[in-house]
Amino acid sequence: MRSQCFWQYAFTHFLNLLLCRFPGFFFIRCTHFPGNQTSRLFSISAFNLSSYCFHLICYSLLTINPPRMAIAWSKIAASMEAISLSPPMSPAVILTQDDLKKIAAYKAVEFVESGMVLGLGTSSTAKHAVDRIGELLRQGKLTNIVGISTSKKTQEQALSLGIPLSDLDAHPAIDLAIDGADEVDPHLNLVKGRGGSLLREKMVEGACKKFVCIVDESKLVKHLGGSGLALPVEVVPFCWKFTANKLQNLFRRSGCAAKLRNDREGKPFVTDNGNYIVDLYLKKELGDLHIASDSMLRIAGVVEHGMFLDMATTVIVAGELGITIEKK
Numbered sequence: 001m002r003s004q005c006f007w008q009y010a011f012t013h014f015l016n017l018l019l020c021r022f023p024g025f026f027f028i029r030c031t032h033f034p035g036n037q038t039s040r041l042f043s044i045s046a047f048n049l050s051s052y053c054f055h056l057i058c059y060s061l062l063t064i065n066p067p068r069m070a071i072a073w074s075k076i077a078a079s080m081e082a083i084s085l086s087p088p089m090s091p092a093v094i095l096t097q098d099d100l101k102k103i104a105a106y107k108a109v110e111f112v113e114s115g116m117v118l119g120l121g122t123s124s125t126a127k128h129a130v131d132r133i134g135e136l137l138r139q140g141k142l143t144n145i146v147g148i149s150t151s152k153k154t155q156e157q158a159l160s161l162g163i164p165l166s167d168l169d170a171h172p173a174i175d176l177a178i179d180g181a182d183e184v185d186p187h188l189n190l191v192k193g194r195g196g197s198l199l200r201e202k203m204v205e206g207a208c209k210k211f212v213c214i215v216d217e218s219k220l221v222k223h224l225g226g227s228g229l230a231l232p233v234e235v236v237p238f239c240w241k242f243t244a245n246k247l248q249n250l251f252r253r254s255g256c257a258a259k260l261r262n263d264r265e266g267k268p269f270v271t272d273n274g275n276y277i278v279d280l281y282l283k284k285e286l287g288d289l290h291i292a293s294d295s296m297l298r299i300a301g302v303v304e305h306g307m308f309l310d311m312a313t314t315v316i317v318a319g320e321l322g323i324t325i326e327k328k
């Protein structure tokens, strides 16, 4: 496969050299090359030939002598094949953020086995995993799967795909959960909940033996809150301002600003559980995350927060250079 690509590439560039570059340079009589017409022609041919060789050497480095780039690309190619996209013919393929999400999601579904009880996450990344599980069920490659959804949205998606659903009451132990995240720190701690589903996600993912988190590389941070984006906290609607002020004061030293999340119409965003979300924006690190977590949960109006500490057992990161799989 790899050598076929190489020869295709070599042949294409040879044609390119013969049909386009050489006559093109010849007709315009490029003045960048010194000397009379014969010596110019010779220079141009040499230039084209060296350009051709340069292409071949570059491509060889990427394919025949694969250091990091080639390994990464072969991984991406494998994943692209798995998701039924055309495999890249050259390293010039540009992957969108959604492609990366899909690659991570499809990789995670490789962990799924027939007969499993699955936690189905809620995110633009997890959506691809749920789609894939539905597809494998339809093809008969997976059987006897029971899904526990982490939101009403995922529930609707799973039902539309024919994935049998249950709940934690009937299945208190989940084999595997797959979900996205908003931030991942180097210890595989997560921020979740920018989609508003953090409470059900924490319940389901807290009940699973394995939690595979799937992200594109933009989600990697040095410390939680480090993206400068929201750290969501689910609060009861009753006197939410009082609770938001308590949260802001709690993390005053980290430069915390607490804001109620609104929907598109400017009304408070309401979660699947009928609660509000207060988003915390931090300027500095929170310090000990377990202490921060306990302190938030001690505030009476707080239902749950979006820090998922020591919960992910595996994090699959899809990036431009390939997939990396981090395990606890």
Ligand SMILES: O=C[C@H](O)[C@H](O)[C@H](O)COP(=O)(O)O
Binding pocket: 121, 122, 123, 124, 125, 126, 179, 180, 181, 182, 191, 192, 193, 194, 195, 196, 197, 198, 201
């Ligand atoms: O409430 C939403 C969830 O926690 C998501 O997992 C998280 O927001 C990541 O979502 P996405 O994969 O769409 O970036």
